[in-house]
Amino acid sequence: MLFMNKFSEFLRFLLSKSPLNRGTINAERAKNVEVIEKLEKEKKISNLPKQGPELAERIIDACEKYWEVHKSNCSGLVNAVADEFEVVLTGQANDIVDQIQNPPWKLLSDGVEADKKASEGKLVVAGLKSNPNGHVVIVVKRNKNQELAHGKYPFAYWGQLNGIGRKMVTINYAWFKEDRDKVIYHYRDI
16 A cells, blocks of 8 residues: 555656646646546555454455456466455466565465464465476465364465365365475465
8 A cells, every 4th residue: 555655656756747747737647647546546455454353354355256266276366366455476376486485475384373374464375386387375364163174274265277276175175185284385464
């Protein structure tokens, strides 16, 4: 949100210094101002809390919003949910796994920590690279009556290439048994 406000201010400054602005306001400048104002009004999420249960619920809402469209595309779902919170992730699963290993993303030691961060309203992505396609999921806050699978696998949403992903299911179903303990978890503030 702060970025959007600073970006708008920067664009207004540039427009004010433009040679087009000297003398009379022309149609092109007026159009640019309209575009900026429209961007400011179309903020994707208004009054977004910094963290906590309300934000954790909004992450689940975003997963629900995009799951049907991306139920057969894990990277599409992760990209769409991240975009909902103005977080840029791009490419396929292997690309996303590479991206989440860099700041501002922070490494988590395991699924228990991932579950905790998701409950705090952090954006948590779990993933594992593979050839030719890896896999990524959005870890989400679990309901109070739900337990981590085997005491270590958190709940998540994911799409599945050549199939149909899952919603609000523990991630031990997202990977083969021999792979699921190799999954990495990263989070960031939104």
